């Protein structure tokens with residue numbers, strides 16, 4: 601662990617809150633984007649970048665780094681905000697989100713050269729295939745880095761996810777860890793109404809994966825689970841992280857309308873005030 605990283609759950613939650621504030625600010629400035637899922641992943645991203653990942657913001661191309669593949673490109677504001685707070689690029693650049701010629705496009709675009717972006721994404725259902733390829737390459741080269749892939753639960757309705765899941769198990773990719781943002785919601789409402797996913801743990805198990813279900817807003821549970829995964833030596837792992845869309849802002853929590861909405865100026869002031877009051881930030 602590097603000096604700027606921490607395994608203290610309280611610190612990780614404080615960092616997550618700062619990430620949430622930056623998400624609201626940058627999306628308000630942009631005037632469009634996806635607030636709900638970005639907010640619900642803040643605790644997971646804080647844990648990943650400030651504790652779990654072997655990474656170096658000053659050397660983002662380090663060949664031994666753990667790779668984070670964001671398959672749900674629409675929630676990229678959480679990745680941008682986390683990378684900025686971790687020191688990959690200046691926090692002020694977050695204000696250029698979705699602007700012409702910005703390195704921070706509405707979906708991650710690797711060719712823009714923003715440090716820390718491992719994959720261009722936006723079309724759902726592709727990230728696990730890319731992650732599987734990266735993990736297979738790592739194993740073939742006897743490398744020790746890990747590949748983390750962030751998936752949405754609605755995204756699991758894409759058939760390509762399950763082809764990748766089958767391949768990863770076939771190749772015994774124990775260096776591959778998928779994290780599913782199990783917020784129970786997608787654009788059109790509840791996942792279970794749009795296209796039933798349950799029993800989700802059984803599905804992944806039957807594809808040969810090691811499966812965990814955690815509270816996605818509890819750093820201790822995520823850190824403990826990743827420690828357990830370290831001991832696994834034959835299979836890929838998936839963490840079903842139960843989250844609440846819009847987490848942190850009471851008025852929008854659990855409301856699928858905020859999947860792809862941003863606050864107006866007054867709402868933004870109100871939301872940021874609520875977040876700042878949580879940790880006196």
Ligand SMILES: Cc1ncc(C[n+]2csc(CCOP(=O)(O)OP(=O)(O)O)c2C)c(N)n1
Pocket residue numbers: 636637638672674675722723724725751752753754755756781783785786787845859
């Ligand atoms: C192949 C593809 N189909 C449809 C979309 C449009 N789309 C963007 S986000 C989304 C909902 C995905 O649901 P989920 O993964 O649960 O994300 P959440 O709403 O929880 O952020 C859809 C259908 C897309 N980006 N790619």
Ligand SMILES: [Mg+2]
Pocket residue numbers: 752753754781782783784785786
């Ligand atoms: Mg969802």
